[in-house]
Amino acid sequence: MNAHQPKSPVQTQQAKNVLYAQAGGVTAVINVSAAAVIETIQQNSEVFDKTYAAVNGIKGVLEEELIDLTDIRDETLAQLKYQPGAAFKACRFDLDPLEHNPEQYQRVLEVFKTYEIGYFLYNGGNGSMVTAQKVAEYCCQHGHPVTCVGVAKTIDNDLALTHCSPGFGSAAKYIATSFLNATLDIMSMHNTSTKFFALEAMGRNTGWLTIAAGLVKDVIPDVPIIILPAERPFNEKAFFDKVDQLIASKGYCVCAVSEGIVKENGEYITIAGVEHTHERDYVQLGGVASTLSHLVGKHLNSKTHYAIPDYCQRSASHMVSKIDWQLAYDAGKEAVKAAVRGEHGVLPIVKLTSSTPFSYEFETVELNAVADLEKHVPEEFLAEDGMDITEAALDYLRPLIQGEHSAPFKNGLPNIPPIQFTPVEKQLAPFAVIK
Amino acid sequence: MNAHQPKSPVQTQQAKNVLYAQAGGVTAVINVSAAAVIETIQQNSEVFDKTYAAVNGIKGVLEEELIDLTDIRDETLAQLKYQPGAAFKACRFDLDPLEHNPEQYQRVLEVFKTYEIGYFLYNGGNGSMVTAQKVAEYCCQHGHPVTCVGVAKTIDNDLALTHCSPGFGSAAKYIATSFLNATLDIMSMHNTSTKFFALEAMGRNTGWLTIAAGLVKDVIPDVPIIILPAERPFNEKAFFDKVDQLIASKGYCVCAVSEGIVKENGEYITIAGVEHTHERDYVQLGGVASTLSHLVGKHLNSKTHYAIPDYCQRSASHMVSKIDWQLAYDAGKEAVKAAVRGEHGVLPIVKLTSSTPFSYEFETVELNAVADLEKHVPEEFLAEDGMDITEAALDYLRPLIQGEHSAPFKNGLPNIPPIQFTPVEKQLAPFAVIK
Numbered sequence: 001m002n003a004h005q006p007k008s009p010v011q012t013q014q015a016k017n018v019l020y021a022q023a024g025g026v027t028a029v030i031n032v033s034a035a036a037v038i039e040t041i042q043q044n045s046e047v048f049d050k051t052y053a054a055v056n057g058i059k060g061v062l063e064e065e066l067i068d069l070t071d072i073r074d075e076t077l078a079q080l081k082y083q084p085g086a087a088f089k090a091c092r093f094d095l096d097p098l099e100h101n102p103e104q105y106q107r108v109l110e111v112f113k114t115y116e117i118g119y120f121l122y123n124g125g126n127g128s129m130v131t132a133q134k135v136a137e138y139c140c141q142h143g144h145p146v147t148c149v150g151v152a153k154t155i156d157n158d159l160a161l162t163h164c165s166p167g168f169g170s171a172a173k174y175i176a177t178s179f180l181n182a183t184l185d186i187m188s189m190h191n192t193s194t195k196f197f198a199l200e201a202m203g204r205n206t207g208w209l210t211i212a213a214g215l216v217k218d219v220i221p222d223v224p225i226i227i228l229p230a231e232r233p234f235n236e237k238a239f240f241d242k243v244d245q246l247i248a249s250k251g252y253c254v255c256a257v258s259e260g261i262v263k264e265n266g267e268y269i270t271i272a273g274v275e276h277t278h279e280r281d282y283v284q285l286g287g288v289a290s291t292l293s294h295l296v297g298k299h300l301n302s303k304t305h306y307a308i309p310d311y312c313q314r315s316a317s318h319m320v321s322k323i324d325w326q327l328a329y330d331a332g333k334e335a336v337k338a339a340v341r342g343e344h345g346v347l348p349i350v351k352l353t354s355s356t357p358f359s360y361e362f363e364t365v366e367l368n369a370v371a372d373l374e375k376h377v378p379e380e381f382l383a384e385d386g387m388d389i390t391e392a393a394l395d396y397l398r399p400l401i402q403g404e405h406s407a408p409f410k411n412g413l414p415n416i417p418p419i420q421f422t423p424v425e426k427q428l429a430p431f432a433v434i435k
Numbered sequence: 436m437n438a439h440q441p442k443s444p445v446q447t448q449q450a451k452n453v454l455y456a457q458a459g460g461v462t463a464v465i466n467v468s469a470a471a472v473i474e475t476i477q478q479n480s481e482v483f484d485k486t487y488a489a490v491n492g493i494k495g496v497l498e499e500e501l502i503d504l505t506d507i508r509d510e511t512l513a514q515l516k517y518q519p520g521a522a523f524k525a526c527r528f529d530l531d532p533l534e535h536n537p538e539q540y541q542r543v544l545e546v547f548k549t550y551e552i553g554y555f556l557y558n559g560g561n562g563s564m565v566t567a568q569k570v571a572e573y574c575c576q577h578g579h580p581v582t583c584v585g586v587a588k589t590i591d592n593d594l595a596l597t598h599c600s601p602g603f604g605s606a607a608k609y610i611a612t613s614f615l616n617a618t619l620d621i622m623s624m625h626n627t628s629t630k631f632f633a634l635e636a637m638g639r640n641t642g643w644l645t646i647a648a649g650l651v652k653d654v655i656p657d658v659p660i661i662i663l664p665a666e667r668p669f670n671e672k673a674f675f676d677k678v679d680q681l682i683a684s685k686g687y688c689v690c691a692v693s694e695g696i697v698k699e700n701g702e703y704i705t706i707a708g709v710e711h712t713h714e715r716d717y718v719q720l721g722g723v724a725s726t727l728s729h730l731v732g733k734h735l736n737s738k739t740h741y742a743i744p745d746y747c748q749r750s751a752s753h754m755v756s757k758i759d760w761q762l763a764y765d766a767g768k769e770a771v772k773a774a775v776r777g778e779h780g781v782l783p784i785v786k787l788t789s790s791t792p793f794s795y796e797f798e799t800v801e802l803n804a805v806a807d808l809e810k811h812v813p814e815e816f817l818a819e820d821g822m823d824i825t826e827a828a829l830d831y832l833r834p835l836i837q838g839e840h841s842a843p844f845k846n847g848l849p850n851i852p853p854i855q856f857t858p859v860e861k862q863l864a865p866f867a868v869i870k
């Protein structure tokens with residue numbers, strides 16, 4: 001985890017081209033990192049020549065779908081700083097293992113050589129860092145040294161080693177705000193209507209966004225809340241007992257639940273009769289709040305409700321945390337600075353330098369120190385019964401949602417028209433991505 | 436629908452007390468109406484003496500759960516103007532028919548007499564206006580004349596006669612903004628991930644909030660969208676055909692669907708195997724987006740996603756439309772002004788005076804002209820295939836989402852702590868609401 005400075009594989013005095021790409025689930029601030037990457041490249045014109053972005057992440061490299069950003073207009077840069085989604089399109093696509101599909105790696109190398117790419121900046125989560133690492137190794141081993149740096153991003157906050165991940169703070173602000181609003185709704189109507197409400201948060205195997213709902217305590221200290229993070233197995237009996245107890249004392253109960261929560265036997269909680277889409281062994285989650293809500297409705301013989309914000313929580317241009325925005329900007333900037341320093345195969349991560357006031361710096365770690373790892377909500381953030389969070393969790397969460405840096409509104413809606421980019425003309429023969 | 440001025444039943448020169456209550460599903464701006472009611476009462480002290488609010492609507496009247504607002508603090512009034520939920524708690528509870536339960540009406544009369552209530556202002560939707568009407572008639576017929584005025588409110592926008600309902604514009608802004616953000620998300624990832632996304636909007640039998648998703652066209656004119664309002668039966672074949680066509684041309688498809696959409700045989704679209712809670716013949720909706728999403732996932736053999744914002748769309752203190760805020764304020768103010776004029780058994784409604792620029796005035800209609808009626812999305816707002824909206828719909832929707840008047844943020848979250856009110860000491864014997 002210590003800062004280090006591996007020897008740069010780029011052994012030239014001459015400026016090289018740089019390729020940036022986005023991968024994995026989007027965040028509300030991923031394009032802020034893109035803007036920071038582009039601006040920092042512009043500030044280092046002695047190191048960098050042309051700037052390209054690949055469309056659809058590494059898939060766009062294979063397909064030679066590239067955008068030339070060298071002369072990007074200032075207005076476009078400004079727009080990137082507010083745009084949700086992935087402006088350069090993000091892929092759920094990883095390279096196959098080298099031994100299974102060497103053609104993919106040869107193609108990446110061919111494209112990198114053709115466009116004289118000396119720097120590769122990959123903006124993604126833990127899965128994407130594996131891809132970045134593989135590309136870097138292959139290119140270096142095959143005579144085309146490429147300085148490869150990751151740009152951290154995930155709403156899931158599950159990247160290892162870093163204090164937090166850019167993208168998480170805004171999603172956490174979205175979840176906490178939504179949960180707070182809904183709690184006031186239920187608080188005001190439970191006497192003759194809904195007594196139980198569940199909100200489902202994303203995060204697959206980690207409960208970071210789920211615990212963010214607990215920030216409601218800062219506004220309603222005695223809120224009758226149940227928090228079910230993915231880290232703890234779901235125990236129906238204990239859950240019902242707590243629902244009963246909270247409703248007996250407060251008249252209602254609000255619950256935040258991780259989409260990926262599992263039963264004690266390791267099975268996902270799903271709705272009987274609904275088939276899940278399987279895709280490359282990827283179980284599609286979503287719907288646990290509905291299941292919980294129906295279970296409680298039967299248990300209480302009373303009306304219950306649930307919300308599933310789904311993608312709305314990761315693309316909320318109107319709910320951007322100012323701190324998160326800054327972290328996303330710094331993640332992009334620090335990645336380019338690492339490249340300038342000649343660091344290779346690294347990821348800039350957030351290191352807390354002070355809790356109060358909140359301050360941080362970036363340091364680099366090796367990509368393979370974070371690739372494919374998953375950071376879970378630690379024990380000390382969870383109450384003994386596994387259904388609430390501690391003051392330590394609130395201390396961790398609070399700084400990350402501070403401040404507002406949302407997209408400006410125009411005519412009643414966020415002013416975020418899709419940004420149009422024209423890809424460069426292809427120079428190579430087509431490549432079949434799917435063999 | 437013409438403005439009229441029935442003779443006031445209050446035949447006295449002396450100031451009388453006023454009772455305000457909230458009923459039915461909440462909106463983000465219902466308390467704005469409450470603040471307007473209180474402020475306008477304060478401005479007419481020659482007409483009004485004490486101001487009370489009932490807790491839990493008409494149920495609080497039966498239970499003598501009353502709050503004295505006569506000396507409400509300025510800070511509390513200011514807070515009401517941003518507070519989501521129902522500050523005085525709203526009920527899903529109507530009086531029984533008089534012939535079935537005369538005791539309820541006798542009790543209301545007893546409470547009104549005890550607290551010398553001469554004015555009753557009921558803030559609710561079409562169902563609540565029935566209750567207001569029944570109370571008014573009974574009191575007048577039994578020697579205690581009460582001037583009874585409705586205050587319009589519903590996110591569903593289904594109140595008859597009025598141009599629109601206070602509460603709708605903010606919920607519409609929430610739906611349109613959420614849908615816009617999510618569309619940019621899917622647009623940026625569909626190449627290797629989700630190709631179909633459905634968002635479910637509230638509104639039971641009417642599609643007003645569903646068509647609000649169509650406002651995304653103002654930002655993304657060529658958006659591949661399907662809009663399924665409750666007004667049109669769901670035809671699976673036509674729906675799949677349109678999904679296929681949009682995905683073929685744009686690569687993805689986004690869909691807004693009414694929670695209450697039914698099949699051509701009149702049945703709700705539900706998830707097989709999930710039981711719905713029935714309560715007083717009230718079918719609990721919610722989940723159709725999940726069903727649609729799974730249907731499309733099977734049809735396409737591809738990943739799909741869905742969002743169900745549920746209560747979050749009606750309590751979004753951070754997504755208040757300025758126009759809607761003003762409409763809610765005016766609805767409260769105009770109700771009090773109608774009472775001052777001695778109008779009885781009426782509801783102030785919004786009458787459009789100009790489309791461009793958007794301007795309106797209030798006029799009063801008789802409560803029984805709107806009670807229990809339901810205004811549907813008109814034919815001319817829906818495309819011929821029933822799965823899209825027209826320019827006329829956009830013209831109608833646009834003005835209602837203009838401007839932002841959200842709750843201020845404090846420490847990263849909307850500054851909306853629950854407002855604490857102390858009920859007055861009871862003077863009467865308890866009353867069993869449930870026989």
